[in-house]
Amino acid sequence: MLRSVVSGLAVLGLAAAANAQTNKIKIGYVNTFSGPNAFIGNDEKDGFELALDHLGRKMGNLDVQMIYEDDQIKPEVGRQVTEKLLQSDKVDVVTGYNWSNVLLASVKPAIDAKTFIISGNAGPSQLAGEACSPWFFSASWQNDQTPMALGELLNRRNVKKLFVLAPNYAAGKDMAAGVKKTFKGEVVGEEYTRWPGQVDFSTELSKVRSIKPDAVWVFYPGQAGAQFIQQYSQAGLLGQIPIYSSFTVDALTLPQLKDLALGHVSTQEWVQDLDNPANKKFVGDFRKKYGRYPSYYSAQNYDAAMLIASAVVATGGKLDDKEAFRAALEKADFQSVRGKFRYNTNHFPIQDFYAQEVVKDAQGEFTMKTIGTVFTDMKDVFYEKCPMK
Amino acid sequence: MSLLIEQTLNGVQLALLLFLVAAGLTLVFGIMDFMNLSHGSLFMMGAYFAATFVPMTGSFVLGGLLAIMCTTLLGFAVEAIWLRPLFGRGHLDQVLGTFGLVLFFNDFVRLVWGAAGRTLAVPQMLAGQVSLGPSLTYPVYRLVLIGAGLVVAGGLYLLVQRTKAGMVIRAAASDRDMAGAIGADVTLVSTFVFGLGAALAGLAGLFAAPLLTVQIGMGDNILILTLVIIVIGGLGSVRGAFLAALIVGLIDALGRAYLPELLRLVLSPVAASTAAGALSSVAIYILLAAVLLVKPQGLFPARGAR
Numbered sequence: 001m002l003r004s005v006v007s008g009l010a011v012l013g014l015a016a017a018a019n020a021q022t023n024k025i026k027i028g029y030v031n032t033f034s035g036p037n038a039f040i041g042n043d044e045k046d047g048f049e050l051a052l053d054h055l056g057r058k059m060g061n062l063d064v065q066m067i068y069e070d071d072q073i074k075p076e077v078g079r080q081v082t083e084k085l086l087q088s089d090k091v092d093v094v095t096g097y098n099w100s101n102v103l104l105a106s107v108k109p110a111i112d113a114k115t116f117i118i119s120g121n122a123g124p125s126q127l128a129g130e131a132c133s134p135w136f137f138s139a140s141w142q143n144d145q146t147p148m149a150l151g152e153l154l155n156r157r158n159v160k161k162l163f164v165l166a167p168n169y170a171a172g173k174d175m176a177a178g179v180k181k182t183f184k185g186e187v188v189g190e191e192y193t194r195w196p197g198q199v200d201f202s203t204e205l206s207k208v209r210s211i212k213p214d215a216v217w218v219f220y221p222g223q224a225g226a227q228f229i230q231q232y233s234q235a236g237l238l239g240q241i242p243i244y245s246s247f248t249v250d251a252l253t254l255p256q257l258k259d260l261a262l263g264h265v266s267t268q269e270w271v272q273d274l275d276n277p278a279n280k281k282f283v284g285d286f287r288k289k290y291g292r293y294p295s296y297y298s299a300q301n302y303d304a305a306m307l308i309a310s311a312v313v314a315t316g317g318k319l320d321d322k323e324a325f326r327a328a329l330e331k332a333d334f335q336s337v338r339g340k341f342r343y344n345t346n347h348f349p350i351q352d353f354y355a356q357e358v359v360k361d362a363q364g365e366f367t368m369k370t371i372g373t374v375f376t377d378m379k380d381v382f383y384e385k386c387p388m389k
Numbered sequence: 390m391s392l393l394i395e396q397t398l399n400g401v402q403l404a405l406l407l408f409l410v411a412a413g414l415t416l417v418f419g420i421m422d423f424m425n426l427s428h429g430s431l432f433m434m435g436a437y438f439a440a441t442f443v444p445m446t447g448s449f450v451l452g453g454l455l456a457i458m459c460t461t462l463l464g465f466a467v468e469a470i471w472l473r474p475l476f477g478r479g480h481l482d483q484v485l486g487t488f489g490l491v492l493f494f495n496d497f498v499r500l501v502w503g504a505a506g507r508t509l510a511v512p513q514m515l516a517g518q519v520s521l522g523p524s525l526t527y528p529v530y531r532l533v534l535i536g537a538g539l540v541v542a543g544g545l546y547l548l549v550q551r552t553k554a555g556m557v558i559r560a561a562a563s564d565r566d567m568a569g570a571i572g573a574d575v576t577l578v579s580t581f582v583f584g585l586g587a588a589l590a591g592l593a594g595l596f597a598a599p600l601l602t603v604q605i606g607m608g609d610n611i612l613i614l615t616l617v618i619i620v621i622g623g624l625g626s627v628r629g630a631f632l633a634a635l636i637v638g639l640i641d642a643l644g645r646a647y648l649p650e651l652l653r654l655v656l657s658p659v660a661a662s663t664a665a666g667a668l669s670s671v672a673i674y675i676l677l678a679a680v681l682l683v684k685p686q687g688l689f690p691a692r693g694a695r
Contacts, residue, residue, distance in 0.1 A: 036604040038504040168663055191649070192663065199601040199610070202399040202531070203645045209526070210392045223506050227602045234511055234528050234600075236518040256508050256602075 024063040025312060025319060028085030030078055030106065031096040031120075033070040037222040039252055040098055040297055041070070044120055046290055047298025048095075050282070051305030053289070059312035062319075067091060071102050078102035079109060086113040092319045093118060095304050098297070100124040100143060100171035111135045114322060116329065118308065120301040123348065125174050129382035132346045134389070137329055139304035141269050142348050142380035143171050144178030147219065147246045149267035149353035149374040151182030154215060154244065160185040163213040163241075165204060165228075167195030167220065175219040175246055181381065188213050201228055205235040215242045225249065226256040233260050249358060251295035254366040261366065264358045269349075270299045270338050271356045271370040278335040293367050299337050310334040344379050346386035352376050391525035396646040397639065402531050404638025405538025409593035410611055411618045411630040412545055413586020419562035419625015419691055421579050423476060424483045427467065427490035429612030431587050433605075435460040435594025437498060440507040440603040449512035457591040464587020468580060476579075495605050506604035534596050541592065542631055549627050558582060562625040562691050617673055621680050623687025632689055637673055644669025 029048065031041035045068065057064050067089050071078035078097075085091045086109055094110055095118040097103040103122040110117035111133050119127075123142040127133070154162065164179060164187055166172035172192060180187060189211045191204050208216055216237075220228045225248035232238050238260065249257065249264045251272070272283050272293055282302055286294040294302075307329065314328035315321055330343050344350050353375040356368040414428045438459045443452030467490065475486045510516075515530040549555040560568040561578050569575040593611075601607060618637050622629030648665035656664060680688060 034504070035606060036504075036506050036602070042504070199607070200399075200403065202402070203396060203642055206392060206395045206399060207646070210395075210524075223602050223604060226506070226508060230508060230602075231600065234516070234530060236526065236528065256506075 023061075024065050025059055025093070025308075025317075026065045026067065026089060026091040027308065028082070028089060028091035028094040029066055029068045029096040030071050030081055030085070030094060030102070031068075031098055032073050033068065034072055037073060040222050041096075043252055043295055044096065044098060044297045044301040047286070047294060047301035048120070048305045050286055050289060050298070051302045051309075054281070054285070055305070055309055059309040060317045062312060062317045071099070071106075073099055073102065075099075075101045075105035079105040082106040082117075083109045086110060086115055091115065093308055095139075095308070096120050096301075097122050100174065101169050103127070104170060107131075107133070107136060116322075116325065118304050118329075120304045121297060122171065123174075123380075124170050125177075125382055128346050128348050128380050129385035130387070132383075132386035132388055134326060134347075137307070137343075137347045138349065139307055140300045140349075141351070142382060143174035144181065144382075145375075145378060145380055146267055146269065146353065147175045147178030147217075148182045148381075149355075149378070150217065150244055150246055151179040152374050153265070153267055153355050154179075154217070155182070155184050157215075159183075159215045159242075161188045161213040161215075162186070163189040163208050163211060163216045165191050165193070165201075165208075165216065165218045165220075167198070167224070168192035169195045171221075172219055179217055179246075185214070195224075198224075199227060201231050202235070205231060205237065208237060208241065209235065213241060215244055217244045217246070218248055219246045221247045222252070226253040229253075229257055229260055250297075251293045251367065252297070254358065255292075258366060261358045262360065265371070266356060267353050267374055268296050268356055268368075269351050269353055270296045271354050271368050272299075273369055274337070274339055274354075276335075276337070276339040279337040279339070282337045293365070303334075303336050303338070303341065306334040306336070307332060344383050345388060346380070346383040347388075348380050348383065350377050350379050353378055391522065392646075394521070395525060395527060396642055398527060398531070398535065399646075400639040400642030401635065402535050402538075402638075403642055404634040404636075405535060405542070406593055406597060407611065407614055407618055407638060408542060408631050408634035409538065409589045409596070411615045411622070411634055412542075412627055413582075413589045414615055415619040415622065415625055415627065415630045416558070416562070416582045417586050418619065420558065420565065420575075420582050421476060422565065423472070424480050424487065425472065426484060426487040426612065427494065428586065428590060429608030429610075429615070430491050430494035431460055431464055431467075431590040431608070432594045432597070432611055433498065433603075433608035434463055434494065435591030436598040436601075436603045436607060437502055437507070437594075438591070439595040439598040440509045441502075443509055443598075453595045456595050457588055460591025460594065461584050461588040464590075465580070465584055467587075468583045472583075491609065494608075498605050504605065506602040508602055509598040511599040530599065537596070541589070545589075545627055546631075554581070559691070614673070617677050619687075621677055621688055623690035626687065626689050626691040629687055629689030629691070633687075636676070640672050640676070641669060644672055 033041045069081035093116045097119045098121045100122040104124050118137045121140050123138050123140050128142040164176050166176045245266050249261045310333045311325050311328035315324045332341050332343050342350050354370045355372040355374055357371045359369045361367050410432050417425050438456035442455040443449055446452040475483050511530045515533055517529050518526040519529050520526050557573045561575050618633045622633030648669050649661050652661035652665050
């Protein structure tokens with residue numbers, strides 16, 4: 001008797017819970033929140049959270065429930081927490097994902113669970129080409145693109161001999177391939193270093209010194225970037241051999257690098273001084289809330305949140321209608337901080353890439369300023385290989 | 390040729406840094422038969438103290454001395470509070486207990502200094518480069534590091550081989566019970582050695598701070614290499630630790646420098662770098678395995694060690 005009453009209550013309880021669930025959207029967010037690169041994960045989370053503030057923590061008529069998980073920059077951990085979000089939390093969308101190797105490991109469980117997975121940063125070439133998926137969207141770029149813009153910039157700056165240095169993992173190889181795709185001069189040296197964990201670059205810097213290229217290009221995201229530029233300067237190479245970078249000198253590493261990075265030139269799809277209303281609001285409120293300049297990391301994640309919200313609004317909060325939700329995501333009907341944002345057939349954005357330079361603002365704080373446009377409406381080079389099925 | 394010299398210097402510099410950490414660890418193991426995984430954390434704490442005190446005092450020397458002092462005091466405190474109860478226990482208990490300390494220190498640093506790393510500038514005086522011959526320049530700071538490392542290694546050698554205190558340390562390292570039986574105060578020796586080890590780890594942390602970013606977990610990376618070194622060199626042997634550190638440092642630096650070139654003759658650049666990176670880090674462990682097979686007590690064991 002008692003048992004049946006209890007189970008009856010339990011059923012009612014479940015029904016009530018299921019009922020409550022229809023009024024909210026559950027978003028799983030996977031990023032790096034521990035270890036030396038936690039500042040990237042936190043910056044991306046800050047961008048996402050600011051978007052939620054601007055949305056009143058609601059998407060359409062649904063309350064937003066966030067579940068944050070730490071991937072520890074380890075592909076196997078990323079996959080594990082993604083599976084946990086999908087299977088036990090039953091999230092409606094998973095997003096975040098800073099690292100290409102973590103994303104590549106995590107994408108399959110999401111596709112198998114028929115859940116949308118939206119990258120806030122990583123853009124491995126596989127997912128833009130043969131392994132593209134109707135369930136995957138990028139709110140950032142394909143890895144090769146930013147360095148391709150840099151390679152073009154090097155041509156315009158008359159660099160003939162280039163030394164290439166990147167970490168030995170999925171994104172490092174994509175990025176180096178990107179520079180080499182557009183750079184017309186000669187690559188006189190090429191090194192791929194252990195990742196993560198290599199902290200001393202003296203061996204590689206000695207090689208640079210002995211080869212004497214016209215310029216050095218590096219890709220060292222996060223803490224490693226600050227370390228590399230510092231050692232580059234200690235080796236007496238700063239000012240001697242111009243250094244260009246992708247995803248290395250940014251709003252996160254500038255507070256550590258300061259004068260070492262002044263005048264440093266790189267390329268990016270977003271710069272904090274881009275002149276559009278959405279960006280003004282984003283940068284202004286970000287600085288007010290967190291007391292620092294936003295980075296492209298937080299900007300992309302702000303866009304990711306706005307993208308999801310636009311699809312929720314367009315479908316009237318019907319999260320079960322996956323076809324309609326996908327169609328809404330493909331429209332990307334939201335005000336991007338990049339000014340314009342539209343999707344290619346492989347679910348990667350078609351967007352502009354700018355050249356940017358490190359400057360000091362009026363308060364003596366270090367930041368970036370746009371110094372030109374390198375590519376307009378650029379598509380990645382893999383989309384034609386994408387069958388999208 | 391000058392590139393080879395430069396890469397050799399890189400290797401020696403890494404070796405001396407590793408030796409400073411390894412010396413303390415090997416003595417603690419040799420004398421107290423104690424497996425202390427938290428030694429790497431003392432290295433990290435030394436670096437964090439340096440990144441705090443050097444900007445605070447505005448002087449590398451003064452801030453550095455403060456950092457070493459704090460690391461030494463911390464070493465004493467850790468020994469007295471956490472490690473002493475573990476002394477008589479088995480190695481597994483010691484490994485678990487000190488691994489707990491590693492986790493504790495990593496999170497302690499996150500609480501006090503935050504998750505983002507710190508950087509410490511090279512002291513102004515040592516910031517430049519020095520020319521060592523035609524087409525060979527080398528950063529002054531790294532060169533000074535090599536000099537300072539050699540001086541410390543020499544001092545340690547004199548201390549252990551030529552003084553009475555050193556004699557007691559060596560006696561305790563070869564046979565702790567017998568040394569106690571003939572009247573050496575083994576407990577005092579243990580505490581002294583532990584403090585010395587902490588001071589050396591702090592010094593290594595100070596030296597490393599301007600080269601590497603000071604960050605959580607930096608001690609864990611170095612600890613693994615250090616363990617390899619003390620096993621190759623022979624547990625409890627300072628001389629062994631020194632020579633093994635040189636071997637490991639040179640294998641790492643020269644392997645990274647020249648293996649890609651060699652492999653590139655037969656492989657694509659990306660494949661060559663992947664293979665070379667793997668090979669040069671595995672080379673150290675192959676050496677370790679070979680040493681364990683042929684001379685299980687290490688290449689240069691402490692005299693009288695069983």
